[in-house]
Amino acid sequence: MAIILGIDPGSQKTGFGIISTLNGKNSYITSGVIRLPKGALPERLRIIAESVAELVELHGPTELSVEQVFLAKSADAALKLGQARGAAIVPCVLRGLEVSEYSARQIKQSVVGTGAADKAQVQHMVKALLKLPGAPQEDAADALAAALCHAHTREGLVRVVGATAIRRGRLR
Amino acid sequence: MAIILGIDPGSQKTGFGIISTLNGKNSYITSGVIRLPKGALPERLRIIAESVAELVELHGPTELSVEQVFLAKSADAALKLGQARGAAIVPCVLRGLEVSEYSARQIKQSVVGTGAADKAQVQHMVKALLKLPGAPQEDAADALAAALCHAHTREGLVRVVGATAIRRGRLR
Numbered sequence: 001m002a003i004i005l006g007i008d009p010g011s012q013k014t015g016f017g018i019i020s021t022l023n024g025k026n027s028y029i030t031s032g033v034i035r036l037p038k039g040a041l042p043e044r045l046r047i048i049a050e051s052v053a054e055l056v057e058l059h060g061p062t063e064l065s066v067e068q069v070f071l072a073k074s075a076d077a078a079l080k081l082g083q084a085r086g087a088a089i090v091p092c093v094l095r096g097l098e099v100s101e102y103s104a105r106q107i108k109q110s111v112v113g114t115g116a117a118d119k120a121q122v123q124h125m126v127k128a129l130l131k132l133p134g135a136p137q138e139d140a141a142d143a144l145a146a147a148l149c150h151a152h153t154r155e156g157l158v159r160v161v162g163a164t165a166i167r168r169g170r171l172r
Numbered sequence: 173m174a175i176i177l178g179i180d181p182g183s184q185k186t187g188f189g190i191i192s193t194l195n196g197k198n199s200y201i202t203s204g205v206i207r208l209p210k211g212a213l214p215e216r217l218r219i220i221a222e223s224v225a226e227l228v229e230l231h232g233p234t235e236l237s238v239e240q241v242f243l244a245k246s247a248d249a250a251l252k253l254g255q256a257r258g259a260a261i262v263p264c265v266l267r268g269l270e271v272s273e274y275s276a277r278q279i280k281q282s283v284v285g286t287g288a289a290d291k292a293q294v295q296h297m298v299k300a301l302l303k304l305p306g307a308p309q310e311d312a313a314d315a316l317a318a319a320l321c322h323a324h325t326r327e328g329l330v331r332v333v334g335a336t337a338i339r340r341g342r343l344r
Contacts, residue, residue: 042261042271049262069251078247082254089214089255090221090262099214 002154003029005061005097006147007052008139009088011080012036014048015139018059019130021151028130029059031140036084045087053091064092065150067142068101102149107142110149174326175201177233177269178319179224180311181260183252184208186220187311190231191302193323200302201231203312208256217259225263236264237322239314240273274321279314282321 001022008015017031034051036044055061066089069081093099105115112125123141127134129148136144173194180187189203206223208216227233238261241253265271277287284297291314295307298316308316 040271041273042265045258045261046265049266073247075245075247075250078250079241079254079257082251082256083258083261084254085251086217086255086258087262089217090259093214093218094221099212101213 002063002151003059003061004063004065004147004150004154005055005059005092006065006143006145006150007088008067008142008146009048009081009084010139011044011077011084013139014051014084014088015137015141015143016052016055017126017136017140017144017147018055018061019144019147019151021155024155026130026148026151028132028144030055031136031144033137033139041083045083048084048087049091052088053095056092056095056097062097063150063154064089064097064099065146066099066101067107067146068103100150100153102146102153107145107149110152111145174235174323175231175233176235176237176319176322176326177227177231177264178237178315178317178322179260180239180314180318181220181253181257182311183216183249183256185311186223186256186260187309187313187315188224188227189298189308189312189316189319190227190233191316191319191323193327196327198302198320198323200304200316202227203308203316205309205311213255217255220256220259221263224260225267228264228267228269234269235322235326236261236269236271237318238271238273239279239318240275272322272325274318274325279317279321282324283317 001020003020006017014034018029020027020029034048036047089099108117108122109115112121119138122145123135126136126141126144173192175192178189186206190201192199192201206220208219261271280289281287284293291310294317295313298313299307301320
């Protein structure tokens with residue numbers, strides 16, 4: 001079993017979602033949104049880093065999945081997003097989590113089946129795939145979608161590696 | 173006495189400089205450049221965060237001074253710079269350092285006397301102000317300049333606060 005943390009970083013709200021995955025079965029653990037106060041940057045970065053550190057220590061994920069950003073709206077938005085991303089990733093790498101990045105397109109393709117899915121479709125599919133009683137908040141859904149995308153990709157990799165091991169190993 | 177850490181974050185090289193300041197006298201402690209390997213982002217952010225954490229634990233600064241970024245070259249450059257900045261600031265705020273941000277113009281004005289100074293002038297003045305045997309590397313000089321700018325500003329603030337305390341205090 002692996003526990004996967006998905007993060008959707010943002011300078012105002014950072015979504016998170018944690019799932020466990022075992023033999024292709026994914027189960028919901030928790031999700032939510034870290035809301036950041038307006039005001040001083042250092043304080044906002046501290047809140048992101050401390051919240052993520054707390055999530056890692058509480059739930060013990062060993063893998064982090066985070067959306068890759070290709071096109072930001074503006075240089076200013078990109079700088080703010082980058083700072084939030086750095087603050088979210090650092091506590092994970094310091095605790096030895098393996099980090100994977102996926103494009104928004106890969107995440108939507110993996111969770112909804114089409115890279116062009118909208119936010120509502122992502123929320124709907126996250127709810128269905130994890131058998132949740134209601135749709136999670138938008139940023140939490142995006143974070144759970146990143147975690148699910150990693151679970152799906154990882155499962156494929158594990159299968160391929162497993163197959164290779166069998167082909168190469170003593171069972172052949 | 174206060175120990176001030178200056179950081180000039182970058183996605184390829186992050187400069188650092190540490191000075192101590194006492195009654196308007198600033199002394200050099202150390203400076204250098206954290207060079208980042210090409211390749212995976214998480215590894216680069218880990219190196220920045222761990223190196224900065226090590227500097228803080230080794231030299232015990234209580235204040236961080238970092239250049240504020242207003243205009244990045246492109247959204248892509250801004251995202252990378254933002255991530256490096258986040259990774260550098262986080263270990264400091266987690267250890268309780270007080271963070272101050274100054275514009276490039278404020279730093280040059282404070283160290284060289286003109287906001288339009290070039291890199292060579294900054295290196296020259298940092299060398300002169302801290303009585304160094306040679307000019308520090310460009311990024312290290314920028315980091316030391318940020319620390320000096322904070323020392324100068326802080327000195328002004330301490331004087332003002334001191335004066336106010338006297339005016340408001342028992343000595344009046």
